[in-house]
Amino acid sequence: MPTVLQEVREVQDEMVALRRQIHAHPELGFEEHQTGELVASRLERWGFEVARGVGRTGVVARLQVGRGKRRLGLRADMDGLPITELSGLPHASRRPGLMHACGHDGHTATLLAAARVLALTRAFSGTLNVIFQPAEEGLGGAQAMLDDGLFERFPCDRLFAFHNSPGAPAGHLGIRAGVVYSSSDTAIIRIVGRGGHGAKPHLAVDPIVAASHLVLALQSIVSREVHPNELAIVTVGAFHAGDAPNVIPAFAELRLTVRARSEAVRAMLRDRITAMAHAQAQVHGATAEVDYRWRYPVTVNDEGAAAFVREAARELMGDAALIPDWPPGTASDDLGLMLQRVPGCYFNVGNGTDEAPGQGGCPVHNAGYDFNDRILPSTASLFVRLVQRYLVDV
Ligand SMILES: [Zn+2]
Ligand SMILES: [Zn+2]
Structure with a gap:
């Protein structure tokens, strides 16, 4: 039987190409029409039941397998920033003044990669909701989705998401219980x-x-x-x-x-x-x-959910991949609003420490930043394992 990482490797080239396509065509908050359509059409093709326009430009897709009663949400954000890209990379933004400088292109492609593998293998039992949020960068996309009945229409018992972290070793994980981001x-x-x-x-x-x-x-x-x-x-x-x-x-x-x-x-x-x-x-x-x-608000991770992610990560990547004592950040993220409604865990994935172009170490919101494609397969694999471990018959 192939391992999860092997399954993800099968779709890796396609997903990296998709990530670079999204990177080259950034859209600001609540303007993610192309990105949202790209996400929605793929998910439809893969057999998900897709809802467009949740919180204006957000997309939510559901895949139910087996008789499991549990419902799990995985969330990625999709918006870019009003920055002119200076990375000099071949897939740099084609849109002057707009840039994926926070890696939301990578979050979106990583979640798509996990969704692709889960739709192919269907090795879980329960309801998976993949949530593609618009407008994280200050415009309140999470609130818009909640106002649109996100969790009434797509009930979730747990919610997981990740943000990339330049300055931390590529693919290594920062997982903490309690406060993870500031208000x-x-x-x-x-x-x-x-x-x-x-x-x-x-x-x-x-x-x-x-x-x-x-x-x-x-x-x-x-x-x-x-x-x-x-x-x-x-x-x-x-x-x-x-x-x-x-x-x-x-x-x-x-x-x-x-x-x-x-x-x-x-x-x-x-x-x-x-x-x-x-x-x-x-x-x-x-x-x-x-x-x-x-x-x-303050973004707070549920203690049990954080332990759950840590266990799955340890099993998949070993102890060496876990960064001990990951500190809470002074930045903020509106996933905190969703985590007030559904217990879950927002974890960090190191984007790399080398600040050379394309190596992942350049800070977010900087004109030289780029999401590190080398962290996509392992992070997508972790998403897959979280689904396989949580969505089981109970
Ligand atoms: Zn940001
Ligand atoms: Zn961000």
């Missing part, structure tokens, strides 16, 4: 003063001075109010005000990204940032308008 929220703070002549500050209310005090005050939340053992990040990424040296503008705008690793700290940061904005504005005779956008 990510955005605050848009508008400090409203009264505009006037730069030579007559006593007649104006200067929003730049008020906003400057606020920027500094915000830094004391993390250093003085959050427990030192907790992670919290408050970054003011944009500060816009004024145009001319001799004009006091009417308002100033700050844009913040805020991160935490617990929902309690996340809520506390929101409350304190909002309160400080109003208080600092008031001290300077201005007012504050706070538009706090509650975006991605």
Whole structure:
């Protein structure tokens, strides 16, 4: 009997070609029409029951085999980023200003490879749902799929997904229970003063001075109010005000990204940032308008599900492939919203450490990045094993 890895090797060339085709034609969040159609048509050809347009451009496909009662979800994301690719690789983006700089092309092709093998071998018993999510990069694709009844229409008892990790050895696995990614929220703070002549500050209310005090005050939340053992990040990424040296503008705008690793700290940061904005504005005779956008929650892996992935990985690749003590990341991912509904595990797969073009070590969201095709077969094999181990008659 062929091993799972041998079965995946049969479809490897086809799937790597597909990965490069997707890479060359990136699409932004909620615009994944070509990518989604490519995914949907293949899955249909392989015998899956396919639903298009789940969460606008998302695709979900179901394959039921045997009498097993369990239902398993595997998820990949499909969107690219607004970056001009500078990798110089033959399959580089053909679309100026757009790039698969986070490896979602690789996630999609890897999940397709697993789906292909599972449809060919049908060596499981239960219901497999493969979920191709749109718009992970900040636009809320997971929420769109949930709003479209994802788990009501395609119930899942467990959910698994992976993200590639440049800087970690190719194909090695980072699997952890509990928090794996941080929350990510955005605050848009508008400090409203009264505009006037730069030579007559006593007649104006200067929003730049008020906003400057606020920027500094915000830094004391993390250093003085959050427990030192907790992670919290408050970054003011944009500060816009004024145009001319001799004009006091009417308002100033700050844009913040805020991160935490617990929902309690996340809520506390929101409350304190909002309160400080109003208080600092008031001290300077201005007012504050706070538009706090509650975006991605903390991504939390279920302990049992993480142990399940670790066991499957150990069996398939041996202990040497497991990276011990994989730390939680400060980045975020909206898979966290799905994992609030279905227990599961989001694991990391090393993309390589060599930063030379095409070797996998270049960081994500960088113009030189590329998904490492050498991690596709082993990761697809792990997906296959997760399905074979979970979808059994019980
Ligand atoms: Zn990304
Ligand atoms: Zn990503």
